[in-house]
Amino acid sequence: MGKPRGQAVCNWLLEMNPEVKGSYFQDSVKSVLLNDSLFFNKFSFIILSNVDPGTS
Amino acid sequence: MLIQVLVNYSFTKLPTYSPTNIYPESVSLVASIAWASNIPLINIKTNGLIGMCRLQLRHHDIIESKLNVDSKFDLRVANPFPELEEFFNRFHFDYSTGTVNDEDIAHIPYVVILYHTMQLWKRSGNELPLKTKALKDNFNDLVASWVPSTVNISDLVNFEEATKQLNVLNCTKPCGLPDEVTELINSIVHTPLDVLNYTPFEILVRSLHVFMTTYRDIPLIGKVPDMHASSQLFISLQQLFKNKANDDRRKFHEIVNQQLVQLQCDPDFITKDDVDVFCSNLFDLSRLVTRSIDDELSNVDSNAIMEALYDPYQDAAQTPILYYICLRCVDNFRIKYNYYPGIN
Numbered sequence: 384m385g386k387p388r389g390q391a392v393c394n395w396l397l398e399m400n401p402e403v404k405g406s407y408f409q410d411s412v413k414s415v416l417l418n419d420s421l422f423f424n425k426f427s428f429i430i431l432s433n434v435d436p437g438t439s
Numbered sequence: 440m441l442i443q444v445l446v447n448y449s450f451t452k453l454p455t456y457s458p459t460n461i462y463p464e465s466v467s468l469v470a471s472i473a474w475a476s477n478i479p480l481i482n483i484k485t486n487g488l489i490g491m492c493r494l495q496l497r498h499h500d501i502i503e504s505k506l507n508v509d510s511k512f513d514l515r516v517a518n519p520f521p522e523l524e525e526f527f528n529r530f531h532f533d534y535s536t537g538t539v540n541d542e543d544i545a546h547i548p549y550v551v552i553l554y555h556t557m558q559l560w561k562r563s564g565n566e567l568p569l570k571t572k573a574l575k576d577n578f579n580d581l582v583a584s585w586v587p588s589t590v591n592i593s594d595l596v597n598f599e600e601a602t603k604q605l606n607v608l609n610c611t612k613p614c615g616l617p618d619e620v621t622e623l624i625n626s627i628v629h630t631p632l633d634v635l636n637y638t639p640f641e642i643l644v645r646s647l648h649v650f651m652t653t654y655r656d657i658p659l660i661g662k663v664p665d666m667h668a669s670s671q672l673f674i675s676l677q678q679l680f681k682n683k684a685n686d687d688r689r690k691f692h693e694i695v696n697q698q699l700v701q702l703q704c705d706p707d708f709i710t711k712d713d714v715d716v717f718c719s720n721l722f723d724l725s726r727l728v729t730r731s732i733d734d735e736l737s738n739v740d741s742n743a744i745m746e747a748l749y750d751p752y753q754d755a756a757q758t759p760i761l762y763y764i765c766l767r768c769v770d771n772f773r774i775k776y777n778y779y780p781g782i783n
Contacts, residue, residue: 436770
C-alpha cells in the first residue's frame with residue numbers, strides 16, 4: 384500500500400460513482416481549525432470514524 | 440456531490456514530539472461544531488468486530504415520510520364543510536322512517552351513509568366518538584337499518600365499507616391532527632423564531648397554527664380513499680374535496696407569504712410546491728431530535744442505562760449496552776492515560 388489512508392480511501396470512493404467529486408486532506412483537526420475556524424461549517428454531513436475522544 | 444476525507448494525523452507517529460505538546464484529536468470538538476450549526480454528524484467507533492454508530496442531530500424535520508402507508512384520510516364526515524354537507528343532503532335518507540329512498544342504493548359512497556347514520560344516532564341521544572365495541576355494534580346496526588327489506592344487504596359493498604370505517608367519525612372536533620403533530624406545532628410556535636437562522640419548516644408550521652386559529656381547522660388535505668360508489672358520484676366527491684383543498688391551500692399560502700413579508704424574506708423561500716407537499720402531509724409531520732454528544736459525555740442518564748442493563752438479550756453477553764459501556768471506558772482510559780488500553 385504505502386499511500387496515506389485518506390488518499391487510498393478517497394480514490395476508491397470516487398471510483399464508485401462518477402458523479403461524485405472529492406478530495407482528501409491529511410492533517411489534524413486542530414490545525415485545520417487554526418487555519419480556518421469555519422472549515423467544518425461548510426459541510427452538510429460529517430462522519431467521524433474512530434477519531435480520538437480527546438478532552439471535552 | 441462533493442466529499443472530503445480528512446485523515447487524522449496521529450501524534451503517535453511523531454517520535455520527536457512528546458504527547459503533551461500536541462492536542463489529541465477530539466470527537467467532542469468536531470461534534471460541538473456540528474451541533475452548533477445543526478450539521479448531521481455520525482460518530483463511528485470500532486474495535487475489531489464490535490462497533491458503535493451514533494447520530495447527532497439537533498433536529499431533523501420531516502414532512503413527507505413514506506413510512507405511513509396506512510395514513511388517515513381527512514374526510515370531515517363528522518364536521519362537514521358547507522359544500523360537503525350539501526353533497527350529503529342530496530341523498531334521500533329519511534330520518535323519520537329510517538329508510539333510504541334511493542334507486543341506486545348500492546352506489547352511495549360510504550361517507551354519505553356514515554354521515555346520515557351519525558345524524559340519526561345523535562338524534563336518538565347518543566354521542567360520538569364510539570368508544571366501546573358495544574357502541575360500535577349498535578351503530579353498525581343502525582347502518583344496516585337503512586336498507587329496505589326488499590334488498591339483500593350482503594350485496595351492498597358500500598354498506599359493508601361503512602361498517603368498517605367507523606373510525607372516520609372519531610374526528611368530531613375540528614383539526615383531526617394526531618397528538619404528536621399537535622405537540623410539534625405547539626413546541627415550534629412557543630419557541631421564539633431565530634430570525635438569523637429559520638427554516639421553511641418552521642415558517643410552514645407557524646403558518647399552520649395561524650390558519651388553524653383563523654379558520655378553526657387544518658387546510659383540507661383533499662385526498663379521498665377508494666370507495667365503492669358510482670363513478671359519477673365518486674368523481675363529484677373527489678372534485679368537491681379537491682376544490683376545497685385548493686381553496687384552503689390558497690388561504691394557507693397567503694398566510695405563509697404574510698409571514699415571509701414580516702421577516703423581510705424572499706417570497707421564493709417557500710414555493711407553491713413546498714406548500715402543496717406540506718399540506719398533503721399534515722398528519723405525518725414530525726421532528727427527529729437527538730441528544731448532543733457533549734451532553735451524552737457529560738451527563739449520565741443512569742435511568743436509561745439501568746433499564747438497558749435489566750433488559751438483557753436472550754444471550755446476555757450480546758446485550759448492546761455492555762459494549763457501549765466498554766467503548767466508553769476505552770475512551771475514558773485514553774483520555775486519562777494518553778494511550779489506549781492494551782497497547783505496550
